[in-house]
Amino acid sequence: MSGALGKVLCLRKEALSQTKQALSLVRFQLREENPSCSAGNILLNTIRSYKSKPTHGIGRYKHLIIPTESKKKIGKTEMKPISQGTDHIYGVLNVHLTAYDMILVENYAKYVHKLCNDYSIKVEESYALPTKTMEILQMQEQSNKMLLDSILTTHERVVQISNLSSTFAAIFLEILQSNLPEGVNLSVREHTEEAYKERFKARPELEELLAKVN
């Protein structure tokens, strides 16, 4: 075995006498160790020759990707308005659409979303706030009782926008207002911490514990 290897090694030696590989192979011969042939432990194989080859690390790609931050549920920071020099860009704005008719408000929210996409205004989120039900009791004639209910549900949809420039804001608002359908109320507000916290459900146990601690 070693004889045949020795021949191969010699041939190699002649061909690539100046390369590192040849030197390392020569080193093998001198030491009279041939780890690849030994029947012993794999751990004895301390010198890995392929690490020095040019193809080392050929499959590596993770170092080329831009690391994305993992999104946390709570503790998401808000964007502050960017005011640099001449151009002024609004921070995060919330467009609230409220109506009694759910189909109308949803379709209009869809329209606003598409409009923002067309004008390359970034839409951060598009969510719905819980519906509020209102019961209307009418006074019955010839009696003091309140009867004859009707139930009204108020639906609210929010489209969250960022990166709106102040020059375009006026035009954008005018488009929104002129295309508003009947029965839909429009309100554009800045996004605040309270508005963000409003979406979460109240946790009575937590509040109780906090009250106990304080």
Place this chain on the structure above:
Amino acid sequence: MAAPLRRVLYGAARGLGRPWRPRTLCAAAAAAAAPGRSAAAPSGRSPWRLLGALCLQRPPVISQPLTPLQVEMAELLQQIEVEKSRYSDHEMRALEEIRKLERKKADLYDSDDDDDDDEKEILLTQDLEDTWEQTFLQFKPHPRVTEADQKNDRTSLQRKLDQNLVLLVKEKIGDQETWILPHAEWQVGETLRETAERVLAILSQNSMEAKFLGNAPCGYYKFKFPQAFRTENNIGAKVFFFKALLQNGDLSQARNKDNHVWVTKEELGDYLKPKYLAQVRRFFMDI
């Protein structure tokens, strides 16, 4: 979030002592607002004078009527929706009551079989529907075509309820009266939007409330003074238009009826000069 204007504002605050003779195709500057000031323009200032103008719009009050195609489509969708839907609570109750009434009329009626609830049911769904019908008939909506439309009274705000109306004023410039959007001369130390707000205050004497949509102007018009009145430092003027939506109020009654009009986009051509009109058309939105 105030956004100061992008351009550095130069201004030569000159008083207009003499009346201007307007050029054929240009609207000249108004002498109304700015008091006479002594001219002392340093050489570094630009020779253009700055004016802030107000495009006061009354947004439409009612929605525009649907086109025939839209009407057809709406009816079709409604029909599909009704045919695919299920009975609501109210309709179920109505059907139940019809069945109960039929059973009562039948000879095999046995009062013990009926539930107790039936006795307490004074108000049938049919009665409810009748009362609703009555209240609906009592409701009378306002007519779409108002009096002002019929009279074609252009100074009133009640006409053309489904379209945008803009305010035009007639200013006496030199020896000619031209229709323009109301404007005022820019004074040092204020932003152009404040100039436009000043125009509003002067026009309405604080009886009108308007909402400005932003700090940036929506359009501009540049014109040169006629040759006879040009000097080194006074070539012409630039008018910057600001858009505002009227919330409530109207022009003060003190103002003469002949001097102001509320017009729609189509009617703008009747009043404005061609080049001025071309610039105004660019920012006056129509639905």
